[in-house]
Amino acid sequence: MTDLPYHHGKLREALLARATEIIEGVGVEGLSLRQLARDLGVSHAAPGKHFRDKQALLDGLALDGFRSMNARITAASEADGDHRARFVRIAQAYVDFAVSHPVLLTVMHSTKHHPDASDELRNIGEDGIRIARALIAEAQDAGELASGDVESLALVCFVSLHGAALLAAGNLLDGASVDDLTFATTELLWAGMVAGVPAPAETRDGTSGRRLR
Template structure:
């Protein structure tokens, strides 16, 4: 049996290899047997961590959401005005979505399966929750006009920046850079949200 089989990070190795496979060849090409070959372990070794291909996809999606949520949380924690922090979380989402397009598609597909785990569903709400909390905090501080539901505002913002990412990965920005498209979208969103002068000072 190969030395790699005994390595304590086999699970992480398999997830990394699975993500590369998805990015390179799509979800349909993902195979536990091929991952075992790529990791230089026996074909039965992955079963110690993933009982079947579906369990692997669930773990891959959960890992993706956790990474995205960390990026969003870090962006939301950026020091500065609401304007700057909002731009940071928008940029964090678009960057992750563009850099991990195939993975993001898998994440949302698996999340919406009828038998998706509670942990996966909860993790799938994390990026939107970061925006909701940031907007609610800004409303309480007077940096954003109060009155509008922060969840509704965050949903519109999420849909908008996700749209930028989708256009970028589909090569539909007609020469406009991702950064420029993101900035233009955020400018419109900030006006719609009702950013006060306090938020920009």
């Protein structure tokens, strides 16, 4: 639990830290501004100076969560190594964050898509996938990956890794290693992008479909 008392002038940070502990422990349903005030030893009105209601608190959690996750992804993308090695590091950074903060990650994504989400939240919520798009485009320009629609490819990578992370966070891997699963997923994704995606006319059953180009 967050150490008490909180540092003077740091109530917002203390509220977010304690709120993160609560949602990871008992879920979003157990979160309330009044309980946070009691936990931090402040008046019931004090949290309202920073968050007008529970939704505003969730927005704050989402923003801080994306900032933390994006910092890890950015560091991974800027590390030494070729495009493939950096791609694997980005994937590991995302999966590690997701497994460590599964409830927070759900709050982040659901809040980002809330009709009342701020432009700031929507924008910061896209930073991670923008980094992936940029790396894929660089690898394509370098001739390491086949040409293809970068936005669609990055989305497929996100969906695959997010699914792996959710299974890992839910202890649904039947004993398989999270690291091994992440590595295998990135190997398949990279191999697929190297090979490229066939045009609709080239599909086995002859049906048309969208080509990722």
